[in-house]
Amino acid sequence: MMSAALAEVTVTGRPAGGSGTVGGMSAARPPLIRALNEQLLLGHIRRLGQCSRADLARLSGLSKPTVSLALAAVEQAGLIRVAGQQTGRPGRSAQLYEVRPDAGYVLGLDMGAQYLRGAVADLAGSVLARGAARLHASSVRGRIGELVQLAGALCAEAGLDRAAVTQVVLGSPGVYDDRQDAMALTGRPTGWERPEVMTRLREEFGATLVIENDINAAALAEQADGHGREVGSFAFVSVGTGIGMGLVVGGQLVRGAHGVAGEIAYVPMTGGHGAEPDTRTSSADWRGALEDASSAAAVVRSARRAGLRGQVSARSVFQAAARGDDRAGAVVADEAQLVARMLCTVISVIDPELIVLGGGIGQAPGFADAVVAELSPMAPVLPDVRVSALGTEAVVDGCLAAAAELAWGRLTVDLPAATPANAVG
Numbered sequence: 152m153m154s155a156a157l158a159e160v161t162v163t164g165r166p167a168g169g170s171g172t173v174g175g176m177s178a179a180r181p182p183l184i185r186a187l188n189e190q191l192l193l194g195h196i197r198r199l200g201q202c203s204r205a206d207l208a209r210l211s212g213l214s215k216p217t218v219s220l221a222l223a224a225v226e227q228a229g230l231i232r233v234a235g236q237q238t239g240r241p242g243r244s245a246q247l248y249e250v251r252p253d254a255g256y257v258l259g260l261d262m263g264a265q266y267l268r269g270a271v272a273d274l275a276g277s278v279l280a281r282g283a284a285r286l287h288a289s290s291v292r293g294r295i296g297e298l299v300q301l302a303g304a305l306c307a308e309a310g311l312d313r314a315a316v317t318q319v320v321l322g323s324p325g326v327y328d329d330r331q332d333a334m335a336l337t338g339r340p341t342g343w344e345r346p347e348v349m350t351r352l353r354e355e356f357g358a359t360l361v362i363e364n365d366i367n368a369a370a371l372a373e374q375a376d377g378h379g380r381e382v383g384s385f386a387f388v389s390v391g392t393g394i395g396m397g398l399v400v401g402g403q404l405v406r407g408a409h410g411v412a413g414e415i416a417y418v419p420m421t422g423g424h425g426a427e428p429d430t431r432t433s434s435a436d437w438r439g440a441l442e443d444a445s446s447a448a449a450v451v452r453s454a455r456r457a458g459l460r461g462q463v464s465a466r467s468v469f470q471a472a473a474r475g476d477d478r479a480g481a482v483v484a485d486e487a488q489l490v491a492r493m494l495c496t497v498i499s500v501i502d503p504e505l506i507v508l509g510g511g512i513g514q515a516p517g518f519a520d521a522v523v524a525e526l527s528p529m530a531p532v533l534p535d536v537r538v539s540a541l542g543t544e545a546v547v548d549g550c551l552a553a554a555a556e557l558a559w560g561r562l563t564v565d566l567p568a569a570t571p572a573n574a575v576g
Contacts, residue, residue: 188213188221190563193230196248197559201234203245222248230254230562250275255317255558258305258356259550260298261365262286262323264392267301268547271309271316274558278551279309281544291342292351299355318558319356320550322368324393326410334362336414338393338439361557366413367404368549369541370397373507374404375552377545378537382504386497387539388415390490391465391510394442398501415493416442422489445489447512453482469515487518491525498530509539 188211195210196202202210208218225231226248234249252275261268263286270281284301288294298321306313325337325344337343353360363371370387373379379387379399387397396413398405405412419437421444443449447465454468457478471479490513494506508519519538527533539545 185221185224186563188217189225192218192221193225193250193559193563196231197250201247201249203237203247205245207248228562252277255562256309256311256315257551257554257558258302258316258319259368259547259554260302260319260321261368261546261550262294262298262321263365263546266543267297268544269301269305270544270547270551271305271311272551272555274317274555274562276555279311280305281547282308283543291345291348295348295351295355302356316357317561318359318361318554320361320363320368320554320557321352321356322363322365322546322550324365326364326414327362328410336411336417338416359557359561361553363550363553364395364397364410364413365546366395367397367406368547368553369509369539369545370399370413370549371404371552372541372545372549373397373509373539374399374402376548377539377541378505378507384501384503385505385507386494386501386503387507387509388490388494388497388513389510390445390508390513392447394445394493394510396497398503400501400503415497418493418496420444420489420493420496422492441489441493445486445493445512450482450486450512453485454479457482465512466515469512469518473516483518484521486512487521488525491522491529494522494526494536495530498532498534502532503534506534506536507539508536509541509545514538 191211191213192207195207199206199210204215204218204222207213207222208215211218213221222231226233230251231248231254232251234247236244237247238244252273255274256271256279257274258271259269265286266283267286268283270278272278282301282305284297286294286297288297302319303313306316323334323337323343325334327333328335331346332349333346334344334348342348349362352362366387366389369389370379370385373385373387379385383402384400385398387399389395389397394416396415398413407413411417416439418441421440450465450468451463454463459468459471459476459478468479468482472483497503497506508514508522512518519536523533523536526536541548
């Protein structure tokens with residue numbers, strides 16, 4: 152973010168050469184400086200809520216006349232409004248400014264393995280509608296159709312036309328490949344990686360639709376509303392139907408050069424309860440090895456090999472282990488050891504301040520303690536390991552957070568210039 156001192160500089164001259172550039176760098180122009188000031192103040196209002204002009208001058212380091220001009224432009228654009236008067240202080244009461252909730256609306260959607268989830272929120276952060284629907288369709292076209300139905304129902308509940316939504320973000324397995332304009336590494340559903348999928352999604356949700364990896368979205372939710380608020384770097388590791396990681400370093404989500412940062416399912420690591428008899432004969436056989444060995448399906452396979460019968464699920468195995476079943480306990484212990492080995496690799500490469508465990512297995516009672524017991528003697532250092540307190544709406548909430556940032560970016564691109572006559576007093 153631009154410093155307050157730099158943000159208020161106005162460039163009026165040119166170098167002697169007359170080109171206005173030095174070493175290929177152009178001097179900052181007043182419209183750019185004005186836009187940066189406006190975005191700076193808007194960011195403070197978004198983060199803190201109601202603020203006075205004096206508050207904003209103190210927080211930003213800008214002069215009060217500069218703050219007045221910037222506030223006038225943002226207010227004229229319909230992005231903020233006067234919320235009332237500041238009371239309880241000596242002297243003249245000051246006007247308080249807050250984000251206009253109706254400045255825009257965002258829609259977050261989560262395409263899970265069995266359920267579709269979504270929510271609509273305004274740009275003040277209030278959720279206006281939230282819902283979920285069991286996924287019935289098996290075809291790509293059918294799944295998109297069910298997403299559209301859910302989105303329509305949510306907008307109707309919020310009292311909005313879908314056209315009023317400023318930004319849509321969809322959380323999905325896999326990563327978006329901008330070179331191919333298609334999804335990649337999705338695993339499921341079959342056919343989701345075809346280029347026509349993106350075409351169809353944009354037809355329904357608009358050209359500005361953004362696809363976010365579902366685990367990355369959950370990490371964004373953890374950063375906004377969970378344990379990630381307290382640190383600058385953390386790894387959110389989800390273990391459940393699959394395994395994946397969202398990595399935040401320096402307060403920013405890390406995607407990598409190809410968008411696959413955090414795709415730990417492809418780590419060629421196996422062993423423990425989920426391992427089948429080793430029949431790998433080529434490097435390609437190791438693709439997705441960690442997910443094969445650590446997922447909920449692997450827990451079920453191991454439990455059946457250990458002799459558990461009846462309706463076996465990962466949840467029932469963990470429940471049996473908690474009741475003292477030795478066979479189930481061994482399965483859980485092996486799962487904890489495998490996850491600890493993977494986390495040791497993450498720690499050795501990234502050294503995060505915090506690891507947050509999510510997903511059905513990651514959040515199972517007692518599992519984090521079992522992982523830490525295995526991790527402690529093998530890791531070079533032991534970061535704090537916590538269980539996510541966010542529930543099944545984490546991906547949706549992360550999509551809402553991402554959508555809000557994108558929406559504000561779009562709305563503040565071309566703010567009108569304010570004149571001194573229109574400046575806030």
